[in-house]
Amino acid sequence: MLTGAAILYALLALVVVAFQIAMALGAPWGHLAMGGRFPGRFPLPMRFAxxxxxxxxxxxxxxxxxxxxxxxxxxxxxxxxxxxxxxxxSAAMNLATPSIPERRLWGPVTLAMLVCAIRVALG
Incomplete structure (x- = not known):
């Protein structure tokens, strides 16, 4: 169970990392991150973030x-x-974001990551 939770966490993290890299490279998905404050492509400082x-x-x-x-x-x-x-x-912020698309996409992902992290931490 511990191994499965760690692997699931890592797989979900891989999805998030790929999303962040795509955003840094200019993917027009700003409505799905940072509360939707930057629709379209992120400005340069947010790409570094x-x-x-x-x-x-x-x-x-x-x-x-x-x-x-x-x-x-x-x-x-x-x-x-x-x-x-x-x-x-992260889960709390993604579940409370004013961006409905972000909440629907990342809320469940970050909540699943939290559950996995707790399971791994408890050993």
Missing amino acids: ALLQGGLIAVFALVMLGRAGLVSPAPPLWLVWAVVAVSAL
Whole structure:
């Protein structure tokens, strides 16, 4: 169960990272991110932010995989719980965003990631 939760987290994270990279490269999906404040293509500073977010989520996936023993080294437990905390914040923000398309797309994804992160953290 722990391994499955870590793999599911990593697969969902891969989708999010791919989305962030696409946004950074100019995909016109601004209505699906950042509360829909930037419809169409992100302005340049937001493209850099998308890359930063994608990189951070990729690191989170490695933390989850490391906790499950699927990659080395295993992260410290405080780092695993930090991923849980950020995942909770992300889920809350995506479920409360004023952008209905963003809420419908990313709300369930981030909520599933949170559930997986909690499962992985609890061992």
